Amino acid sequence: MQHVIEVVEHRGGQTRKVTFELATQARQLADKLGGTAHAVVLGNGAAQLAENLKTYPLDIVHVAEDPDVDLFLIDPTIDYVESVARATGPSVILLPNTMYGRDVASRLVARLDAGMAADVTAFEIESGRVACVAPKLGGVTITTCAFKDTEYGVVTARPNAFPAQSGGKGARVEQIAKPQSKPYVMRVENEVEEASGELGLEEAPVVVSGGRGLGGPEPFATLLKPLADALGGAVGASRAAADAGWVPYSLQIGQTGKTVSPNLYIAVGISGAIQHKVGMRSAGTIVAINKDASAPIAEFSDLVVVGDAFSIIPELTKLIEAEKG
Amino acid sequence: MKIVVTVKVVPDLTAPKSIDPATKRLVRTGMESQLNPYDEYALEAALQLKERLGGDTTVTLLSMIPETSKETLRKALAMGADEAVVLSDNALVGADVSVTARSLAAALKKIGYDLVICGGLSDDGSTGGVPGAIAEHLGVPALTNARHLEIESNAVKAQRETDTGYQVVSCPLPALVSVTMAVGEPRYASLKGIMGAKKKTLAVLSAADAGIDAKPKTELLRFAPPPARVKARVVEAADGPSGARAIFDFLRERKLV
Numbered sequence: 001m002q003h004v005i006e007v008v009e010h011r012g013g014q015t016r017k018v019t020f021e022l023a024t025q026a027r028q029l030a031d032k033l034g035g036t037a038h039a040v041v042l043g044n045g046a047a048q049l050a051e052n053l054k055t056y057p058l059d060i061v062h063v064a065e066d067p068d069v070d071l072f073l074i075d076p077t078i079d080y081v082e083s084v085a086r087a088t089g090p091s092v093i094l095l096p097n098t099m100y101g102r103d104v105a106s107r108l109v110a111r112l113d114a115g116m117a118a119d120v121t122a123f124e125i126e127s128g129r130v131a132c133v134a135p136k137l138g139g140v141t142i143t144t145c146a147f148k149d150t151e152y153g154v155v156t157a158r159p160n161a162f163p164a165q166s167g168g169k170g171a172r173v174e175q176i177a178k179p180q181s182k183p184y185v186m187r188v189e190n191e192v193e194e195a196s197g198e199l200g201l202e203e204a205p206v207v208v209s210g211g212r213g214l215g216g217p218e219p220f221a222t223l224l225k226p227l228a229d230a231l232g233g234a235v236g237a238s239r240a241a242a243d244a245g246w247v248p249y250s251l252q253i254g255q256t257g258k259t260v261s262p263n264l265y266i267a268v269g270i271s272g273a274i275q276h277k278v279g280m281r282s283a284g285t286i287v288a289i290n291k292d293a294s295a296p297i298a299e300f301s302d303l304v305v306v307g308d309a310f311s312i313i314p315e316l317t318k319l320i321e322a323e324k325g
Numbered sequence: 326m327k328i329v330v331t332v333k334v335v336p337d338l339t340a341p342k343s344i345d346p347a348t349k350r351l352v353r354t355g356m357e358s359q360l361n362p363y364d365e366y367a368l369e370a371a372l373q374l375k376e377r378l379g380g381d382t383t384v385t386l387l388s389m390i391p392e393t394s395k396e397t398l399r400k401a402l403a404m405g406a407d408e409a410v411v412l413s414d415n416a417l418v419g420a421d422v423s424v425t426a427r428s429l430a431a432a433l434k435k436i437g438y439d440l441v442i443c444g445g446l447s448d449d450g451s452t453g454g455v456p457g458a459i460a461e462h463l464g465v466p467a468l469t470n471a472r473h474l475e476i477e478s479n480a481v482k483a484q485r486e487t488d489t490g491y492q493v494v495s496c497p498l499p500a501l502v503s504v505t506m507a508v509g510e511p512r513y514a515s516l517k518g519i520m521g522a523k524k525k526t527l528a529v530l531s532a533a534d535a536g537i538d539a540k541p542k543t544e545l546l547r548f549a550p551p552p553a554r555v556k557a558r559v560v561e562a563a564d565g566p567s568g569a570r571a572i573f574d575f576l577r578e579r580k581l582v
C-alpha cells in the first residue's frame with residue numbers, strides 16, 4: 001500500500017470538518033508510505049468543494065459532478081471510487097466513521113477485495129504496513145490491526161480524532177471519466193429532513209445530551225438547546241429519548257447512533273448504559289448531571305453533579321452567558 | 326418468498342470480559358452468549374414482512390458461528406423464524422469482515438434467497454461492514470439503514486435513515502437490506518413458539534459445503550486496555566445555583582469556558 005485516497009462526504013458541496021482531518025491524515029500517511037495523497041469528491045457541488053480542498057496538502061483531487069451520484073444510492077459512488085483506486089494502485093482508502101462512510105467502506109471491502117478497519121483513532125506504520133488503532137468490544141480493549149495479503153485497506157476514521165491542518169502547494173484537480181456500469185437500480189425517490197442544522201453533531205466541540213431523565217421533548221428545546229448554544233455546541237440524546245419520540249434518531253449517540261469525541265460532553269439525565277458509553281467515552285471531558293449518584297455514568301465521568309437537571313441547567317446557562325458578556 | 330436473516334451470536338457486552346494474550350481472542354468460556362441484539366431487530370423486520378405477505382413466505386436464519394454456539398439460535402427460532410443454517414468451520418475461526426462477508430455470501434448462494442435482512446452492527450465485530458460487502462459479493466442492491474420496509478410487486482421500498490432524516494428508496498428483488506432499531510422492538514417468544522422451536526431444523530454447513538476459500542485481509546497485532554480515567558469528582562448539589570456553580574467552576578478550571 002503506497003497511496004492514500006480520501007473519499008469526501010458532503011451534501012451539495014457542504015462538508016464536515018472530518019474531511020479536512022482526513023485530508024491532513026492522507027498527506028501524513030502518504031509521506032510515511034512514500035506514496036501520493038488523493039481525494040475523491042462526487043456529486044452535486046463537487047467541483048466547488050474540490051476548489052476548497054486545494055488549500056489542503058493533497059496531490060490530486062479527483063472530481064465528478066455527476067447527478068447520478070445523488071439520484072441513486074451509493075452504487076455510482078462505488079464505481080467512481082473503484083476507478084480511482086484501480087488507476088492509483090495499492091492504497092489506503094480513508095472515510096469518516098459515519099453512516100455514509102460505513103456504507104461506502106463496506107461495499108469497497110468486497111469490490112476491491114480489501115481489508116477493513118472501523119472507527120479508527122490512530123495510525124501506525126510497521127515495517128511498511130499500515131496498522132490501525134481502534135477501540136473494540138464496547139471500549140474494553142484498544143486493538144491494533146494491520147492489513148495483509150491485499151492491495152487495498154479501507155478505513156473508517158473517527159471524526160475529531162485527528163488534527164486538520166491546511167497548507168500545501170495546491171492540489172491538481174482531475175475529472176474522473178464516467179465508469180462503465182450496469183444501469184443503476186437503487187433510486188432515491190424522496191429526501192425528508194427531520195433535524196436540519198444538526199449535521200455537525202459528530203464534530204461539534206461540545207455536545208449537550210439528554211436522556212429519559214428529561215421526561216419529554218420540551219426540555220430538549222427549552223433547557224439543552226440554550227445551554228448548547230451558549231457553549232457553541234450541539235444537542236444529542238440517548239436512545240431512550242429517541243425511542244420515546246422526543247428527538248429524531250439522528251440525534252442519538254451510542255453504539256447504534258453516532259460516535260462523538262467532543263472536547264466536552266454533558267450528559268443530562270442519562271444513566272450511561274454501555275451502548276451509550278461506546279458512543280461518547282472518548283470525549284475530552286465528561287460532565288454528568290444525574291439525580292442518582294450511583295448511575296453507571298459516574299464511572300466514566302470527570303465531574304458528576306448529583307441533583308435535578310431542571311434546576312441546574314438554566315442557572316448554568318446564565319453563568320456561561322454572563323461569562324461571555 | 327424466501328427471507329434470510331443474518332444473525333450472529335455474540336458475548337454479552339455488559340458482562341465483564343478478558344482477552345487471552347496467547348490467542349489474542351476473547352475468552353468466551355463462562356460468558357453468556359446471546360443473539361447479537363441488533364440482529365433481533367432484523368429478525369423482527371423479517372417476521373413483520375412474513376405476517377404482512379403471508380402465503381409461502383419463509384424466514385431462514387443464517388449464522389456463521391462456532392457449532393457450540395448454535396443452540397443460542399433456538400431463541401430466534403422461538404420468536405418465529407422457520408429454520409436455521411449455521412455456517413461453522415475451524416477454517417473460519419478469527420474471520421475478519423472480508424472473510425465473514427465472503428463466507429456468508431457463499432452460503433446465501435447455496436441456500437437461496439429473495440431478500441436478505443441484516444442487522445446494522447455486531448456487538449463484537451462492530452464494523453458495520455458485513456452487510457454491504459455481502460451484497461456486493463452477491464451482486465444485489467444494498468439498501469442499508471432501513472427503518473420501514475415494504476415489498477410491492479417484486480421490489481423493496483424503504484425509508485432509509487440518514488444523518489438528518491430519511492430517504493425513500495426503492496430497488497428490485499433480490500436485494501439485501503440492513504435495518505435500524507426503529508423497525509420495532511423485537512417480539513418475545515410465546516410458549517408455543519418455544520415449544521415449536523425445539524422441532525425446527527438447525528442445519529450445519531461447513532466451509533467446504535459452501536465452497537468457501539477465504540483468507541483474512543487484516544491481522545490483529547496487539548491489544549491494550551484503554552487509558553484509565555481519573556475517578557470522577559462528585560458534587561452533591563443542594564440546589565440549582567450551587568450545582569450550576571460547581572459545573573461552571575470545573576469548566577473554567579479546564580479552560581472549557
Ligand SMILES: Cc1cc2nc3c(=O)[nH]c(=O)nc-3n(C[C@H](O)[C@H](O)[C@H](O)COP(=O)(O)OP(=O)(O)OC[C@H]3O[C@@H](n4cnc5c(N)ncnc54)[C@H](O)[C@@H]3O)c2cc1C
Pocket residue numbers: 210211212213214237238239240241252253254255256257258268269270271272273274275276279289290291292295307308309310362363
Ligand atoms: C442493541 C442495542 C443498541 C443500543 N444502542 C444505544 C445507543 O446507540 N445509544 C443509547 O443511548 N442507548 C442505546 N441502547 C439503549 C441502552 O441500553 C439504554 O437503554 C439507554 O441508553 C438508556 O437511556 P437513558 O440513559 O436516557 O435512560 P435511563 O437508563 O432510564 O436513565 C435515565 C437517567 O436519568 C436520571 N434522571 C431522572 N430524572 C432526572 C432529573 N430530573 N435530573 C437529572 N437526572 C435525572 C436517572 O437517575 C437515570 O440515571 C441500546 C440498546 C440495545 C439493546
Ligand SMILES: Nc1ncnc2c1ncn2[C@@H]1O[C@H](COP(=O)(O)O)[C@@H](O)[C@H]1O
Pocket residue numbers: 331332333334361363364367387388389390422425429442443444445446447448449450451452453454455456
Ligand atoms: N458471523 C456472522 N454471522 C451472521 N451474520 C453476521 C456475522 N457477522 C456479521 N453479521 C451480520 O452483519 C451485521 C453487521 O455486523 P458487523 O459488520 O460485524 O458490524 C450484523 O448485524 C449481522 O446481521
